Amino acid sequence: MTPLLEKISSRSAHVVVMGIGYVGLPLVAELARAGFRVTGLDRDPRKVTALAMGESYIDDVPSSDLAPHVKSGRLAASTDPAVLAGADAVIVCVPTPLNKTKEPDMRFIVDATAEIARHQHPGMVIVLESTTYPGTTTEVLVPKLTERGFTLGKDVFVAFSPERVDPGNAVFKTRNTPKVIGGATPACLEHAAALYSAIIEQVVPVSSTETAEMVKLLENTFRAVNIGLVNEVALMSRRLGIDAFEVIRAAATKPFGFMPFYPGPGLGGHCIPIDPLYLSWKLRTLKYQARFIELADAINSSMPEYVVDRAAAALNDAGKAVRGSRVLVYGVAYKRDVTDVRESPAFDVIHELGRRGAAVDYMDPHVPEVHEHGVDLRGVPPDAGFAPYDLVVIVTDHRALPRERLLAEARLILDTRDSLRGVPGDRAKVHTL
Ligand SMILES: NC(=O)c1ccc[n+]([C@@H]2O[C@H](COP(=O)([O-])OP(=O)(O)OC[C@H]3O[C@@H](n4cnc5c(N)ncnc54)[C@H](O)[C@@H]3O)[C@@H](O)[C@H]2O)c1
Numbered sequence: 001m002t003p004l005l006e007k008i009s010s011r012s013a014h015v016v017v018m019g020i021g022y023v024g025l026p027l028v029a030e031l032a033r034a035g036f037r038v039t040g041l042d043r044d045p046r047k048v049t050a051l052a053m054g055e056s057y058i059d060d061v062p063s064s065d066l067a068p069h070v071k072s073g074r075l076a077a078s079t080d081p082a083v084l085a086g087a088d089a090v091i092v093c094v095p096t097p098l099n100k101t102k103e104p105d106m107r108f109i110v111d112a113t114a115e116i117a118r119h120q121h122p123g124m125v126i127v128l129e130s131t132t133y134p135g136t137t138t139e140v141l142v143p144k145l146t147e148r149g150f151t152l153g154k155d156v157f158v159a160f161s162p163e164r165v166d167p168g169n170a171v172f173k174t175r176n177t178p179k180v181i182g183g184a185t186p187a188c189l190e191h192a193a194a195l196y197s198a199i200i201e202q203v204v205p206v207s208s209t210e211t212a213e214m215v216k217l218l219e220n221t222f223r224a225v226n227i228g229l230v231n232e233v234a235l236m237s238r239r240l241g242i243d244a245f246e247v248i249r250a251a252a253t254k255p256f257g258f259m260p261f262y263p264g265p266g267l268g269g270h271c272i273p274i275d276p277l278y279l280s281w282k283l284r285t286l287k288y289q290a291r292f293i294e295l296a297d298a299i300n301s302s303m304p305e306y307v308v309d310r311a312a313a314a315l316n317d318a319g320k321a322v323r324g325s326r327v328l329v330y331g332v333a334y335k336r337d338v339t340d341v342r343e344s345p346a347f348d349v350i351h352e353l354g355r356r357g358a359a360v361d362y363m364d365p366h367v368p369e370v371h372e373h374g375v376d377l378r379g380v381p382p383d384a385g386f387a388p389y390d391l392v393v394i395v396t397d398h399r400a401l402p403r404e405r406l407l408a409e410a411r412l413i414l415d416t417r418d419s420l421r422g423v424p425g426d427r428a429k430v431h432t433l
Pocket of ligand 1: 018
């Protein structure tokens, strides 16, 4: 057993989690719970200050999972990369966004790797969790981390393990979601698997870091393509005069060979709209066009504008123009019951309604104000009346949506989520995708 494996096995290893956001913070909590000494390292002083006080800022992590470990001294937080010098294991959970031309923005991974290399010592395991294109670990991390004479699989152990966190999922959390791991060498895999086995019920070893990177992209591409498919089913059904949601719900009664996905106002969140484009970008460098991904992206990206077209049609049926109408967008979070607004289609819907001359407010019990994508608005209170609006557009179907009151008060509704089905009231004013 190597000294590092011994430290992992005895829980005396010091683990630094780089990037304590949606992915990093749950890991910090699990590592501390398992008995490791953990430091959350982040550039954002607000997150570091909160964690240092044992306060969570992520919906799925209760502060009670952090505070006792902070108190016992096992859990710390820092903005100073120098803490890496004392790390036995580093888990990298930094962002992987797209740039303006929808290409991978690798700055955060490159910078994080450089910071680790600056403080590197022999006997460290470094695992990348950020979603990225196949090849990143061996092309970006390994060269940098072996630059100063460290031997891969001996002095430094490098692996990739994709994060699968599903914000808001009450059943599957970090601990009980199987964890795929690929190592740069068999010894790298062994060390990374030892670390994760201490905190996660089931680890799934795969043969390489590229395979592990591709697993994550397959999972998210699967969702993006299936959502693209059902969004197109919605577009086709409208032309055919059929209710797409009814079709999908009926198809979902088939006990085998079908998995329901539902149409909506467009993709949101940090993963599904972005990750497949990492794969298609990589394939373009290899002179291959990832056709399913690009088609799904084209359909999914067109949905917010389609929503506004449907809003215009609903207003038109009521003898009104978009220009001059008062419209309330219900929900700016990208999905039900979360506070996260990243990549939310609500912003495109709000922009486009405004561009066409509507006066737009929003209501979201989970998001009191927004300053994103050029939208700076305070939400109207969740108990505000719906009657003053010419149209209410449901973009996010939070459980808190007052369905019966909405149906009773609103003059006109565009329900992009099929969330009013079965609610008693005047169905004539409800329009769908
Ligand atoms: N949010 C999800 O549901 C989810 C799910 C699966 C995978 N992922 C992937 O995980 C990665 C992280 O996503 P996230 O949602 O946690 O992002 P996030 O923005 O919530 O957190 C990332 C954190 O990294 C910090 N950071 C950036 N550079 C740093 C550096 N050099 N040193 C220390 N900290 C640094 C940022 O300040 C930020 O707090 C992304 O690649 C994402 O695609 C996210």
